[in-house]
Amino acid sequence: MSRTGCVWCPDWPVIAARRRADDADLRNRPLIVRERVGSRDIVRAASAEARAAGVTRGMRRREAEARCPEAVCVDADEANEARTFEVVARAVEVFTPRVVLERPGRCEFPTRGPSRYFGGDDALAAQIRSGVATALGPDGADVRIGIADGVFVARLAARRSVVVPAGGSAEYVAPWPVSVLDGEDDLVSLLVRLGLPTLGDIAALAPDAVLARFGSVGRRIHALSRGIDPGPSVFVAPPPDLVESTELDPPAERVDIAAFAAKELADRLLERLAERGLACTRVLVEAETEHGERLTRCWRHARSEYGDALTPGVLAERVRWQLDAWITTGETTAGITGLTLIPDEVVPVDGRQLGFWGGDQVAHQRADRALARVQGMLGYDAVTTAVVQGGRTPAEQVRWVPWGEPREPELPLSIGPEVAAWPGALPPPFPARVFDPPLPAELVDANGDAVAVNGRGEQLRPPAYVRCRALPANGGAVRAWAGPWAHDVRWWDARTHRRCARWQVVVDDVACIVVVEGGRAGVEAIYD
Amino acid sequence: MLAGARLLAVAGPIGQFLPAGGIQRGSTVALDGPPGAGSTTVALLLAAATTSVGEWAAVVDPDGTLGARAAAEIGVALERCAIVRRVPPDRWPTVVGALLDGVSLVAAAVPPGLRPGDARRLTARARERATVLVTLGPWPVEATLRLHARGLKDWSGLATGEGLLAVRELDVRVEGKKVPAHAQAG
Incomplete structure (x- = not known):
């Protein structure tokens, strides 16, 4: 997940109203910004003085005015809020060109590049804070910047103006109350009633239990409570x-x-x-x-x-x-x-498009429900979808992603248009049965000795028989073969280093891939 | 549902040998054959027919040996194909039953010792939900169609010590009502 910074100006509607009017009266008195939601007239934001008198967000205007009678009440003006926020966006843009605005009062940016340039996350946060504060002048007293892995955690970090170290997301989000799950009000109140007041409580549950109880929303909140930003489930390169x-x-x-x-x-x-x-x-x-x-x-x-x-x-x-x-x-x-x-x-778009007979959405939901149920029965990882990714062996070329998680390959399929990625990978057709790890087998030559390769990757004698319990009649004579292809992969990394040789063989009528590694043979795949 | 929509059309050579060029929804297709004879490929062809019309498919693969690269090559849309792994034999009927409720085609490897009663119940459930049930391995009860994969006639492209596997010919025998008896697909 990419490191993300978030700039947050608390009570932005108040600051925006003060900057627009710019009269001393508004600055010196408590201020309430109100908005109409449906038929209700509620508080959108309140200045620090008004909040000290007990005014909170979402409170009815009449009640707010009763609690803080000396306050000035102004109408919300979103266009003005956005217009005045441009100053902040421009101040942040001095440090990074990739500022993403979300709503007036909050913007985000990837920090990987700028952090390295300005000397670390802390230094970057301090510099941006002083830059924004200077741009805002007297209103810039309370600018908060948080840096963390992913947008969700960065936003929480911005509330306290902290830098969450890489990999520390789960620990950081654990004590936060579930009410920080934006816009999931019904769910939040249910979670509290279930005795799960903090994100840490949700994270401690088994993912399949949350999924079974709450469906796909549960999957998202479980990911968020572990400090993982699930993001939109599937990304597509924009055409x-x-x-x-x-x-x-x-x-x-x-x-x-x-x-x-x-x-x-x-x-x-x-x-x-x-x-x-x-x-x-x-x-x-x-x-x-x-x-x-x-x-x-x-x-x-x-x-x-x-x-x-x-x-x-x-x-x-x-x-x-x-x-x-x-x-x-x-x-x-x-x-x-x-x-x-x-x-x-x-x-x-998932589900928003109705098919001719209401098909698409209904079918998708039906499938999702059934698969979530099976996940509840067998465990989260048991229901998967496959993602084709780069790799040399048939097992490496596929990543199994639990149903509902983002389908992204871990290893790239290709590196640029000119470089052939994964030299030595087997070309199509691909085997329909893949054994990971390979099934123990015997690959022997006409004399009955195990086939081996020398240091140069050449076999000493051609294979004549394959024996393996996965083959019909436990194997038999080799009718046709090709290879060996010797692999010496990742020799720079002691943990993942592999030296092996591969053959494509047809045993009786069955085509399979046999691999020899460290003197032991195994059937890696069968073309079924 | 429209009359035509009752049929799941299967494209390609294998479709020609199925009655009416496809599989009736709600039917059970029992597929068998020794390892390497091509039964997995046939199951994937049927799954591909489902996902290519925008519907969902599920594959129950208790051993976790399905080659997804091959599935993609055959034409299965992997994002609409759930693969269920690590299914204990005693929960197999429950899992397959739950999947029959949700997707248009379930291809499931039959565990050893499946009770005929459970198998019959699943057949009935598939008929009721208009879902195609494809079983791989010995199916203990009646099925609408039985396909026997009988080995790959010829692997071309591979010789002794050179070449690569290229084209294969699939030999499948189809049994059921109103079926031409024998299919060969390239």
């Missing part, structure tokens, strides 16, 4: 021809004109992705101005680790915020002439 761009003529000087074009663009992009059964979780917004300035910013869905993807409305809103931020903060010196949306991270 290069899906970039959507448009030219604006005359150049758009005003936000609303550019935003109108952006809306159309967002619709078109997601529609074309949907045609291929894909959805987008991260998108690059690019704008070009009359003066040739090129601006880029990356936005990500805030809940993509739970498998949610951008919808046209959400995407259009983010693009609008971004354009607004660029235009109003004066980063563009002329009208916008071109606008491009590049899907940066796409995932297969």
